[in-house]
Amino acid sequence: MLLALAAMAALISVDLPDAPALPPLGESAPAAPGATADRVGALFAGGLDGGHFCTAAVVRSDGHDVIATAAHCLDDPEGTVFAPGYRDGRAPYGTWQVTGVYVARAWTDGGDPDADVAFATVAPAGDGAAGNVEDLVGGFPVAAGQPDEATVTVLGYPRDDEAPVRCANTTDLFSETQRRIGCPDLSGGTSGSPWLVDGALAGVLGGYEEGGAVPEVSYSAVLGDRAVELYREASDAG
Template identity: 50%
Template sequence: MRITRRRPDPHRRRRPVSPAAVAVLSWLLLAAGAGTTSAGGHVPGQAHVSHRTPEASRVGALFHHGLADGHFCTASVVDSPGRSLLVTAAHCLDDGADGITFAPGYRDGSAPYGVWRISAVYVDRHWANDSDEDYDVAFAVVAPLDGRRLGDTVGGNHLGLNPGNHRRVRLTGYPDSSDQPLSCVNTASRFGSGQLRIDCTDYSLGTSGSPWVTDVDRSSHIGTVIGVIGGHQQGGATDEVSYSSYFGSRVGTLYRRAVASGG
């Protein structure tokens, strides 16, 4: 499995900053943040530990075999007739389904909704043949667990196609250095014809596959996923900027393939 989210170079040299400059900068940041927080009290673009919510329960970490081996990517549940479908980045599942498990709502070493085995993976032929970054999306079917289906346990977000530009979204994902998910809200914009781009801090190794969710209904807590961290530079070369392949018609075709196979 490739390691995909690179951290900034710790040895990069930086110009010393005077104490006075630090004080001025701190004041400016506080002033800029005043009145610009999201509904949850968080500054747009600033990651924070995700709250325990129905929305967060649909996001989980991917593991090799089980929880003991540590998580390596993020995935989320997408609504489907078979109630058994995940969406993530294709580069997270380059080695197929063998031994890969999903723990929705994973936190602090615990899997409150169980550990689900992935049984099949679907990627676009442009990714399978050429690793085309505009098609870095995968759907994965999960097997039932103790007679239950995943979507009946935690629900699933709708799949959103052709989302356009300047959509406000929430990212939720698992850095591999933490056992708690991070969330961040900001506006996603187009990056070329085949990508979306967003500014969110601290999305480092392990956050590939994190869903970009918009339009969450306040009563059902169901939203629409319009992207996953991946695509350009396999998600981004720094922790502060992330990308997603654009969810166009071919993502819809891929979704229908997975649904037809029981997802």
């Protein structure tokens, strides 16, 4: 019996593909295709020909139609479309028009960096996408109140790249309301990128200096009660 089990285990191990090696903490690399990356997408001005300028991610919601990004990415949302899983000029799940934006008054009235978080509803943009975006790619749960030194994974689209990059590192608090991470290559276009802790959205790249003045250090407003309320409003509206 033991020999038979050993032989079966050896056979299974041969058939299973090797898991992709992840870069060390604090190093950026291309994000591998898969379920996690498919929930992240680029924001475009008017369509895929308009160039992508920010990043967003699908989050779980009652209407299955909510994305999260930085508030400064949606200051002028008219014509903005979201392309989940975007790579090399292709939008495998279609494009999705922003239909409603939920940001705190502290952002709209004064650009408070602690309020640089937005949730938005989306609908098919008429290029073959249909139904609800979360039903196609899934969504990240939203998890406020993470520990100060949480290990965060960031996925985002640099403006000059046609595929997302990934970086993970341990974070710390820059202030009571701002979290920071050391990761290279999170340059312009990665604003709004999801900050994931154990697969749940714990922030978005933004906040202090709209995400940071250098690509080696990035920031996120700490998700608190205000952000959770915005998320609930967006979810209820879907």
